[in-house]
Amino acid sequence: MRKLIAISSGILLLALSLAWWMNSRQPQPVELMPILTGQPEYCVTCHSDLPEISASHPVETFGCVSCHGGERLALDADLAHSTMRGGANPSDLSVAEISCGGSSCHTGSEADDRDHIQRVMTSVQSTYAGAIANIRYTFGAQTDLTAHQGINAITDERTQTGITALEIFNPTLESNPMIQKFGEECFTCHINAVPREGESYTRQTGCAACHSTEQHQLTTAISYTQCNTCHNRGNYDLRTMTFVERTDHLTNRLEEYYQPIAQFTQCEYTLDCVDCHTRSEVMGDGDLHSNQKDIQYVQCKTCHGTLTELPLTKTLTDPNDIAFRMAFLKPVVDLKLGDTILVTEQGEPLWNTRVLPDGTYEMIGKATKQKFNFRPVMGTACEQKPNEQESHFCHECHAVER
Amino acid sequence: MTDLSRRDFLKLTRDGFLYLSGALAFGGLLRFLSHETNSARKTEFDLGFVDKYPLGSRASISEIPALLIHTDSGFTALSLTCTHLGCTLKPNETGFACPCHNSSFDAEGKVTHGPAVKPLKALRIEITDEGNLKVFTA
Numbered sequence: 025m026r027k028l029i030a031i032s033s034g035i036l037l038l039a040l041s042l043a044w045w046m047n048s049r050q051p052q053p054v055e056l057m058p059i060l061t062g063q064p065e066y067c068v069t070c071h072s073d074l075p076e077i078s079a080s081h082p083v084e085t086f087g088c089v090s091c092h093g094g095e096r097l098a099l100d101a102d103l104a105h106s107t108m109r110g111g112a113n114p115s116d117l118s119v120a121e122i123s124c125g126g127s128s129c130h131t132g133s134e135a136d137d138r139d140h141i142q143r144v145m146t147s148v149q150s151t152y153a154g155a156i157a158n159i160r161y162t163f164g165a166q167t168d169l170t171a172h173q174g175i176n177a178i179t180d181e182r183t184q185t186g187i188t189a190l191e192i193f194n195p196t197l198e199s200n201p202m203i204q205k206f207g208e209e210c211f212t213c214h215i216n217a218v219p220r221e222g223e224s225y226t227r228q229t230g231c232a233a234c235h236s237t238e239q240h241q242l243t244t245a246i247s248y249t250q251c252n253t254c255h256n257r258g259n260y261d262l263r264t265m266t267f268v269e270r271t272d273h274l275t276n277r278l279e280e281y282y283q284p285i286a287q288f289t290q291c292e293y294t295l296d297c298v299d300c301h302t303r304s305e306v307m308g309d310g311d312l313h314s315n316q317k318d319i320q321y322v323q324c325k326t327c328h329g330t331l332t333e334l335p336l337t338k339t340l341t342d343p344n345d346i347a348f349r350m351a352f353l354k355p356v357v358d359l360k361l362g363d364t365i366l367v368t369e370q371g372e373p374l375w376n377t378r379v380l381p382d383g384t385y386e387m388i389g390k391a392t393k394q395k396f397n398f399r400p401v402m403g404t405a406c407e408q409k410p411n412e413q414e415s416h417f418c419h420e421c422h423a424v425e426r
Numbered sequence: 427m428t429d430l431s432r433r434d435f436l437k438l439t440r441d442g443f444l445y446l447s448g449a450l451a452f453g454g455l456l457r458f459l460s461h462e463t464n465s466a467r468k469t470e471f472d473l474g475f476v477d478k479y480p481l482g483s484r485a486s487i488s489e490i491p492a493l494l495i496h497t498d499s500g501f502t503a504l505s506l507t508c509t510h511l512g513c514t515l516k517p518n519e520t521g522f523a524c525p526c527h528n529s530s531f532d533a534e535g536k537v538t539h540g541p542a543v544k545p546l547k548a549l550r551i552e553i554t555d556e557g558n559l560k561v562f563t564a
Contacts, residue, residue, distance in 0.1 A: 033443035033444045040450040043454070044453075085514075128541070129511075
């Protein structure tokens with residue numbers, strides 16, 4: 025019996041010594057007390073080398089946990105990371121509402137233009153509704169091209185488009201094998217999809233699919249290269265219902281980048297996509313739409329006007345104009361009250377443009393900060409017909425030879 | 427040298443192990459109990475002798491952060507924490523601006539530009555019997 029007690033006490037001592045030793049190997053916690061939460065967190069003990077995620081989200085104010093979740097006081101990596109939202113990406117759409125939402129953050133109201141998450145959730149980039157509707161229509165599963173299904177079931181109670189809801193698209197319920205295969209092969213493009221393998225496709229999901237161009241960085245200065253992690257990467261072959269990847273090496277944006285059959289003007293291969301395409305087009309306008317064409321509306325004439333009409337402009341008189349907010353996030357122009365900028369047909373500000381005193385215009389690249397001067401069509405020798413104002417008519421004369 | 431019996435050796439070993447285990451466990455318990463997991467945010471700041479802040483001065487106290495203003499009416503302290511999400515405000519020509527989301531406030535702390543909707547907080551000030559200024563954030 026004594027021997028048993030001695031052995032047991034030895035085992036107890038060994039176990040306690042081991043626990044002490046393991047504990048002493050833990051790093052000394054480095055505490056961060058974010059202003060927003062007022063609760064200490066130890067994440068920076070290991071993650072002090074990460075760059076500030078953005079000027080709008082300083083770590084001293086937000087900390088890590090308010091966005092990422094996780095066990096704020098754990099020093100063991102597995103435990104600390106065990107309850108993180110969305111793994112390393114809290115902006116994945118499955119958790120974005122919790123991570124990025126809130127009335128003071130990105131679930132604000134439509135009126136104050138801070139309903140970012142609602143916009144994205146209903147946008148065609150998330151619902152993939154256009155592709156689904158087209159394929160189901162093509163193969164006889166629905167009788168019109170109106171979207172009825174999306175990647176996820178979603179409702180839009182304040183619809184402006186007449187589409188009040190999308191049911192979830194379930195390819196296993198489809199009788200046509202081509203639609204089934206579409207569901208299996210063609211779901212890597214919507215912004216919450218896990219991208220295809222390969223460096224060219226590398227992006228995150230959710231908000232970060234567009235806004236995170238480098239590790240632990242959020243930006244609104246989105247280069248075309250980020251858009252191209254989804255766009256212009258190849259073609260869907262409808263005969264085999266597979267995605268055919270491009271095989272060329274993308275070294276020259278004009279010659280090698282775009283689809284060979286498409287036509288492009290200088291703007292389209294010089295500017296970044298976000299220089300012209302608006303937040304409403306890219307992130308959605310809060311309504312459900314049937315396809316990309318319903319939401320994408322900026323044309324050449326938006327900036328250049330037509331033979332008979334100058335492009336729309338607006339003089340900034342309200343300090344709360346959204347143009348100032350957007351310029352604040354991407355400070356490439358020193359926008360001031362009294363400046364006159366171009367606006368789109370839907371009234372969205374092209375805040376990185378300015379009307380110059382000589383009647384020409386200036387645009388500053390949001391990502392490149394490059395300055396471009398351009399002029400209106402009015403007063404030129406353009407032979408554009410009044411009823412042919414869409415961009416593809418402009419391409420007939422202004423496309424660059426390749 | 428006294429011969430140690432097998433029984434005494436086992437007893438000595440057992441006692442030694444138990445004492446050491448007890449010490450380790452007690453040390454661990456002390457460490458656990460003394461660990462401050464929720465070190466409370468400081469809410470009281472001693473700014474030193476009042477003479478450091480002459481009449482007409484506007485001193486930025488980065489530790490809080492706050493702006494201490496000394497006028498004919500006395501001392502006032504304005505929090506420089508943005509009422510939107512808590513970023514630290516920077517002074518500008520007309521008042522203060524938030525570097526995070528562009529809220530701005532006039533020199534009195536009233537909102538002049540959102541997204542913030544609440545004015546800046548006026549902080550409580552006390553002058554101690556020794557003549558020191560104390561600012562309280564809560």
